[in-house]
Amino acid sequence: MPRLLPLAALLLATACVPLGTPITDPNAARRPASQQPAPGYYADKTIRYEDYVYNPDVRSVQCYVATGQPTEVFQPPVVPLSQGQPVTLEFDLLGSTSQRFTAKLVHCDANWQPSVLTDMQFLSEINEFLITDYRTGVGTKVPFYHYRLQMPRVKLSGNYLLLVQSQGGVPVLSRRVLVYENQVEVSLRQGIPVAGAERYTMQQVDFAINYGGLNLVNPAQEVKVMLRQNFRWDNAKYNLRPTFVRDADRRLEYQYFNFENAFAAGNEFRFFDLRSLRVMGAGMAQLDPNTSPRSVALTPETTRNGQAYSQYDDINGQRVFENREYGNGATNGDYANVTFQLRAEQQAPGPVYILGALTDWKLKDEFRMSYDPETQQYSAQVLLKQGYYNYTYVVAKPGAVPDGVYFEGSHQETENQYDLLVYYRPPGTRADLLIGYQAIDINSRQR
Template sequence: MPRYSLLASLLLGAVACVPLGTPITDPNAARGSQQRPPEYYADKALRYQDYIYNPDVRSVQCYVATGQNTDIFQPPVVPITQQQPIVLEFDLLGTNSERMTAKLVHCDADWKPSVLTDMQFLNEINEFLITDYRTGVNVKVPYYHYRMQVPRVKLSGNYLLVVSGAGNVPVVSRRLLVYQNDVEVAIRQGIPVAGQERYTLQQVDFSISYGGSNLVNPSQEVKVMLRQNFRWDNAKVNLRPTFVRDAERRLDYQYFNFENAFAAGSEFRYFDTRSLRVLGAGIAQLDPAASPRAVVLSPEATRNGQAYSQFDDINGQRIFESREYGNGATNADYANVTFQLRAPSAAPGPVYVFGALSDWQLKDEFKLTYNEEQKQYTGAALLKQGYYNYQYVVGKTTGAPDGVYFEGSHQETENQYDLLVYYRPPGTRADLLIGYQMIAVNSRRP
């Protein structure tokens, strides 16, 4: 999935709050008449993760502003120099804007708030008024689009950006990473030591050289985290080195029981709603007269058990854009998008639409309902105009959802992986992010 060349081609083409079309419990109900799901948004307690606390907050994007068309694909990870800032954007549905403020919370490696005071990681007061907001133009679903640039920090590590509205109640939070290259990270694709697993898993081997850093007891004190496509829900944590080479001042991580292996999955499914006048890719029906506009995706089927199919995708992300008017930030409208997944029998758990569109979470509003007579899962969600990647997953009681049940898994799939290396120097009170590295597996970029 050469995301950058794909994005370039994509962009060349390029009084009360309205009711959200969620959750999807009755696919036969009139579009726009469903009630908002109370469960997900009921608890306003701050969570130290990517989270949306207000059902009117939609289309959240957090990325590094590099000045390129591929900005929105850059995860919120920056070096300590922070020459290119992290940007947060989101929509607030409705005809009235709200006063929004933001703050940063420094966190430990395990995403618990650290004991540092604000002035130990900031040079300014830790409250930032968001003044950049604009109303949606020529849209049936009214909204205000908010944008802010995250201020510079003094320390590397984990940060939680928290945006609050009236009454200082959080409305959205996002995880940010600031790193310093104190160690040298070597990361490469490995081969799973097994039989059939080598055809379905992708293994990432890596080593950490610390010759230029005075690390105390690195085999125990260095913490690493391995992510696939910048997701947090299935990240590999608490990985310990398999070899400690004191003479060479290097830690090697090469496992034999799949501790550092991920299900490779398949290339993401996609649909295109950048135009709400003509049918885009993956669209079966379009009703531009409805309010909100209504889109029905083409019926789909399981891909598990099928041969690998190669095509470009954007690793589960999405692009907001309007082909008719451009500038997806304020000119893109919202539409009720109906998903259809054929299945001969019900899955062994609840089925969800999954990806960046759901914050990589199992949200009630993206939960599908199975119709035994039609042998089909159906559901609808209110989504902003754009180009979307997604997949169907089966929820589990613990751990990451099962994406293989409907999507299958092929080692040929293109995925991105990144490694986070943390260390807390003796006598300090904060975990520093002392190393960061990315790798694209099966990249098809020239």
């Protein structure tokens, strides 16, 4: 599993004290016009085999490995086949009425399409799990119920979609989960982009796969690999083929020269501290405790593109829910209308969005910013739960990965995490197994 930054120390250092039917929207009348969800995003209930939220009242979704450590929420849902530490799913349902939710697992192939396996081929129990662990929010202006579920153990490695449904089988949310077994030896190392200026703005990951203990018939064609940055799916590298096949050594090497395995390094993520709604935390400019929900305006920000790199610890786009005064952000964390402000002398060459784990790494309509030419400023108001957040500003590009460099810049000194997924389907079988997994932290602050 990947190494983590000293996040508990980082968060504690900034704190004063320790840390039914979902189709209808019963709370729509409570929300201001700016918080009314875009109907198109939530209207389509077609199951998507990705991280997705289908109900506008479902918020603050976290899917992680329960390690028992303060930083467990930053562990991506990636577990060995032994599953000694379970994958945990948590989410909130806004409103004063609880709902009956069930969960199921969908086994998927390497391309995240449903496989042809029956439930009993990857599970030892009935594939329907009633979520019975739920509690109401305590002392909050915005009423909600907090739900929690541990994923059941599976018998095969590979890709799984954890799907939560309401009565009638209507999808509520879905999360991707990876279960791996190290049948091959994966080695990762930081490479150097073969170019001029790119070596100062990009990060390259070279890797190799040793398959000495596994009888692979045609490894160059049958082994599939995928490379991710900060556990994101939106900018992952797919269908990478080996550049060298060393049959005598039973080794596949992946060393590219056209940036196939290189990512824009980006910048350390922006952050704000919303763990208190009584006093202003880092990144907050205004706080109105008398509104319902409470209103928070973040400090107006500017572009960082073209500026020198500044080193500080971030949490790689993640967030943690917490209430500074009472702890237990799961049930004590209230919701607030948070206004983001970004100054820009002119409009960007495309729509501007807030991006991070708070958006599921997607360009959601509610996180799209509007531009005011008179004030020369982008702004967006979003309903968020109390916590500590990382985020970034990106520019949408049709048919391409969002441009995070336009406002943030890119520096090879940036700390990022990368992980590699290795898939293989043995001859005569019907399942893509995840036979190797490894992660690396580039420019780690841990020494």
